[in-house]
Amino acid sequence: MTTKNANAATAASRTGTPRSNTLARVLTALVLIPLVLALVAWAPRWLFSAVVTLVAVAALREYLALAAQSGLGPLTWFSYAATAVLVFWAPLAESPALLVLAALALAARPARSLEKALPGAAASVLGVLYVGLPLAMLSDLRRLFDGPRWVIYVLALTWVSDTAAYFGGRAFGRHKLAPRISPGKTWEGAVASLAVSLAFGMAYLAWMRPDMGLAWSGSISAAVNIARQAGDLVESAVKRGAGAKDSGSMLPGHGGLLDRIDALLFAVPALWYILSLRVSWLLSPF
């Protein structure tokens, strides 16, 4: 998988043509988006958690392949189990010490190469916290008052801003944003993404929470957009650093699942922290 993708990456950067099929991409989105929205709005809590857990485990599989390709020797089954427990059940997030000590003890066991004790434990802990924890936070977000609406807000903002970056970049893109890790991205696309996120987020929150001022809804949407763009770049860097272009090829035309959710892995914690702080002081001005 990875060798093929690395070749594809080289070919793509040589010819300048995007590898993904636009039709397949649009069709997959047309099927997936209504399904996801229905799930967020109406699924019982256990079903939503179960689906998010499956997404986390599938994305973790791609992360573990990248970590293995970087020579880190991650713990496979332990990482799956810890991620599933974390996303479905969550108390692990409040006590990462248990995760860390178990990962170290397992990574240092006699059956493994001693050189992989530290790198293997480190890669496993990072995988569970990078992929699993934000998805646990997504489940947690949905349990809030207005939870499903906050989840749709962060998902929709992520999709809308991705599309804005793509078309904004195609129309106006001249200055490369991060040529080393994501050659297609431009500063113009990033600004388009931020502008459209602001407009969308302020409109959505004005509908969802008419009592929230535009300064708040704009700040929240800007913060989530910036986190989302950082998440996208970080995943590209991790992927390129491991020598792959796509993290996997699960969704037709969309590259890997990790590629699809990379923005959410930063956007969800950003929103989660903002809403946590809200409890003490952010809500008061609303």
Next chain:
Amino acid sequence: MTTKNANAATAASRTGTPRSNTLARVLTALVLIPLVLALVAWAPRWLFSAVVTLVAVAALREYLALAAQSGLGPLTWFSYAATAVLVFWAPLAESPALLVLAALALAARPARSLEKALPGAAASVLGVLYVGLPLAMLSDLRRLFDGPRWVIYVLALTWVSDTAAYFGGRAFGRHKLAPRISPGKTWEGAVASLAVSLAFGMAYLAWMRPDMGLAWSGSISAAVNIARQAGDLVESAVKRGAGAKDSGSMLPGHGGLLDRIDALLFAVPALWYILSLRVSWLLSPF
């Protein structure tokens, strides 16, 4: 430092003589133990936290050298800052997502090698959570009712069981416990360590909490001892995996500081979890 230590390790395993000077070891202990006990018993909260923070940062320095030697390219200043904040202030422990996202974003920044994005973030996050979090828990433990006594319990249990393992191993040691990572350790030493921990822990807790039955005080002491021995082995594996014998040479005759506190890095979380559970059900039978 590390090359010298690696040579020393080879020499020591060849000749079978321990490298550390016993007199220096005993003298250092005779100075340090009363100082530590006084600090635990009488220091104001800020001073105790400050000393624990310094210990964490100094031990992290040795961890970062091991991680760098393993080729992981950890983030130095970020790891120090995150550890200091965590140990001195603690809320980071309840929100590892912030730590993880910041580490990923910094490890993927343009000034660094792309190949070190994932390994560098992973090694930094593990360092903060492996070295910093247990020491944050030690500060937290001291804030409990009877906190200083619990801290002295876990410190004393660790010292007593280390000494028991050493002399028990010297007197009766025949079966190697983990020849690959710690050639001096024997199963006989491990059993002596457990037995002496049980005796010491049951006596100490009978004095500290006369209402606690021997079944509880024995179970707690056994759990802390097993965690403590695991912590010792894990640190040896990490060290050997990186090609070093001692993690540093800060304390005369005692190897590195990380070597000195490796047992605590597992024993403290074990006791912390036991006492956290106690709140709901462990205390009721006392």
